[in-house]
Amino acid sequence: MKTSAASDEAIAELLRTWAPAQRWFAHKGVAVHVERVERTPLDEGGVAQLVALTVRAGDGDDAPRTVYSVPISVRPSPDPDLVAALVGELPDVDGAPAWIYDGPHDPTWTRALLTLVASEEGAGSRTVGVNGHSAEGGLPVPAGARTKVLTGEQSNTSIVVSADVGETPLIAKVFRVLSAGDNPDVVVQTALADAGCARVPRPAGWVDGRWTAPDGSAAAGHLAHVTEFLAGSQDAWRVATAAVGAGEDFTEQARELGRATAEVHAVLATELPTEPATPARLAAVADGLLERVAWACAAVPQLHEVAAAARERVDAVRHVQDAPPLQRVHGDYHLGQVLHSDARGWVLLDFEGEPLRPLAERSLPDLALRDVAGMLRSFDYAASTVADPGSWGPDCRTAFLDGYTAVVGADPRTGGQAVLLAALELDKALYEVVYEARNRPDWLRIPLDAVHRLLRPASPDPS
Numbered sequence: 001m002k003t004s005a006a007s008d009e010a011i012a013e014l015l016r017t018w019a020p021a022q023r024w025f026a027h028k029g030v031a032v033h034v035e036r037v038e039r040t041p042l043d044e045g046g047v048a049q050l051v052a053l054t055v056r057a058g059d060g061d062d063a064p065r066t067v068y069s070v071p072i073s074v075r076p077s078p079d080p081d082l083v084a085a086l087v088g089e090l091p092d093v094d095g096a097p098a099w100i101y102d103g104p105h106d107p108t109w110t111r112a113l114l115t116l117v118a119s120e121e122g123a124g125s126r127t128v129g130v131n132g133h134s135a136e137g138g139l140p141v142p143a144g145a146r147t148k149v150l151t152g153e154q155s156n157t158s159i160v161v162s163a164d165v166g167e168t169p170l171i172a173k174v175f176r177v178l179s180a181g182d183n184p185d186v187v188v189q190t191a192l193a194d195a196g197c198a199r200v201p202r203p204a205g206w207v208d209g210r211w212t213a214p215d216g217s218a219a220a221g222h223l224a225h226v227t228e229f230l231a232g233s234q235d236a237w238r239v240a241t242a243a244v245g246a247g248e249d250f251t252e253q254a255r256e257l258g259r260a261t262a263e264v265h266a267v268l269a270t271e272l273p274t275e276p277a278t279p280a281r282l283a284a285v286a287d288g289l290l291e292r293v294a295w296a297c298a299a300v301p302q303l304h305e306v307a308a309a310a311r312e313r314v315d316a317v318r319h320v321q322d323a324p325p326l327q328r329v330h331g332d333y334h335l336g337q338v339l340h341s342d343a344r345g346w347v348l349l350d351f352e353g354e355p356l357r358p359l360a361e362r363s364l365p366d367l368a369l370r371d372v373a374g375m376l377r378s379f380d381y382a383a384s385t386v387a388d389p390g391s392w393g394p395d396c397r398t399a400f401l402d403g404y405t406a407v408v409g410a411d412p413r414t415g416g417q418a419v420l421l422a423a424l425e426l427d428k429a430l431y432e433v434v435y436e437a438r439n440r441p442d443w444l445r446i447p448l449d450a451v452h453r454l455l456r457p458a459s460p461d462p463s
């Protein structure tokens with residue numbers, strides 16, 4: 001397929017107005033300027049394509065630039081089955097009239113992506129292109145599969161690929177913001193699966209590729225990740241909020257989740273690089289936490305009154321003597337990142353790390369207690385969904401920490417570990433204040449109350 005500059009321009013104009021209305025588009029409410037369009041065909045006919053769309057969000061040359069991955073299908077005639085997925089109609093794309101569809105909703109697009117994974121083939125030119133990879137011993141792509149796009153509040157786009165009897169259904173996650181470098185979702189989950197850890201979905205493969213970074217340099221990284229789909233599973237947020245809503249005890253499940261978390265941490269510590277927690281390394285962690293206090297206080301003025309106490313709490317990390325080595329972690333761990341399946345128990349998902357952090361930072365070894373802190377915050381969120389949860393939140397907290405301790409052998413509520421955990425919990429709550437202020441102002445009260453509670457001079461740990 002030969003792509004022309006005029007066609008690229010027409011597609012750029014179409015996407016400029018369509019993309020900002022999509023769930024995955026992060027820069028809502030500002031003027032959007034398309035600075036570059038790079039199109040790569042995924043199949044021979046060029047129906048399935050991947051667009052790397054560089055946008056400047058906001059007026060002025062210093063406005064932030066982001067490269068979005070936009071899967072499209074380019075069809076020579078309208079498809080009545082895809083009416084709801086039509087992006088627009090163009091008189092001339094690469095020499096013929098074209099109907100442009102939102103790729104994930106077009107089974108042809110997903111089939112092309114899966115074919116690349118199964119065949120381990122590449123597509124596209126030498127400078128802009130994609131390559132499929134099958135995971136070692138990975139799951140096969142089901143034959144003649146039907147596809148369905150998940151509709152949840154997702155920052156990426158996931159397509160479920162159903163399977164016939166005897167085959168395993170898959171889920172293909174298409175990363176929407178392209179950053180150069182390995183995506184931890186692929187690297188970490190693959191390492192866990194390769195080590196035989198059953199606490200993550202089994203892998204099928206991934207797609208990586210090349211594009212041009214906003215500054216004009218050549219960039220390469222992961223574009224999509226394909227894994228086992230756990231049909232019939234429920235995410236832990238749903239299970240936990242249903243329990244608290246019905247006044248049911250959740251401590252057994254929380255204890256088991258603590259065990260599962262510790263198991264995953266143990267495998268990550270042996271399979272991926274670690275770093276000793278030297279005084280210099282801990283000082284760097286403390287500096288990062290202090291930066292986050294400043295960032296959160298600048299973003300949300302209600303935090304100003306707690307800034308000094310918050311700085312003191314996180315700075316204490318610097319002086320911890322018995323910190324365990326830093327290692328790869330989940331990075332954005334909360335109840336919504338865990339599934340419960342009857343056959344497998346708790347299964348962890350989405351190892352991409354916090355979406356508000358740069359990708360390179362999310363791939364560095366970190367304190368495993370960051371994940372523990374994330375899940376403790378999540379029990380507090382779940383408890384906050386009912387008017388009077390009683391001791392439901394603190395009970396889950398105690399049970400989770402008991403389960404974690406039973407596997408790790410060291411209790412994060414004691415000694416220097418308690419100092420680390422208290423700092424990380426506060427750090428997560430500050431992140432959440434900013435996240436909620438930007439995304440769900442009605443939820444802001446939950447992390448804001450937590451920040452005040454965590455900073456009360458009494459014990460930082462209510463359990």
Ligand SMILES: Nc1ncnc2c1ncn2[C@@H]1O[C@H](COP(=O)(O)OP(=O)(O)O)[C@@H](O)[C@H]1O
Nearest residue numbers: 154155156157171201228229230235336349350
């Ligand atoms: N392997 C899977 N099996 C079943 N459901 C899944 C699987 N992976 C993801 N999901 C569902 O899709 C949702 C979003 O997936 P996630 O990887 O967290 O995407 P994002 O990075 O866009 O948040 C999950 O909360 C879960 O409900």
Ligand SMILES: O=P(O)(O)O[C@H]1O[C@H](CO)[C@@H](O[C@H]2O[C@H](CO)[C@@H](O)[C@H](O)[C@H]2O)[C@H](O)[C@H]1O
Nearest residue numbers: 155332334335336354355374377378381432435
């Ligand atoms: O799952 P994402 O990677 O998109 O994570 C972001 O969104 C989460 C909300 O969907 C947010 O999580 C916060 O709210 C949860 C309840 O909806 C709660 O369980 C978490 O503990 C709380 O942090 C997450 O912080 C954000 O990065």
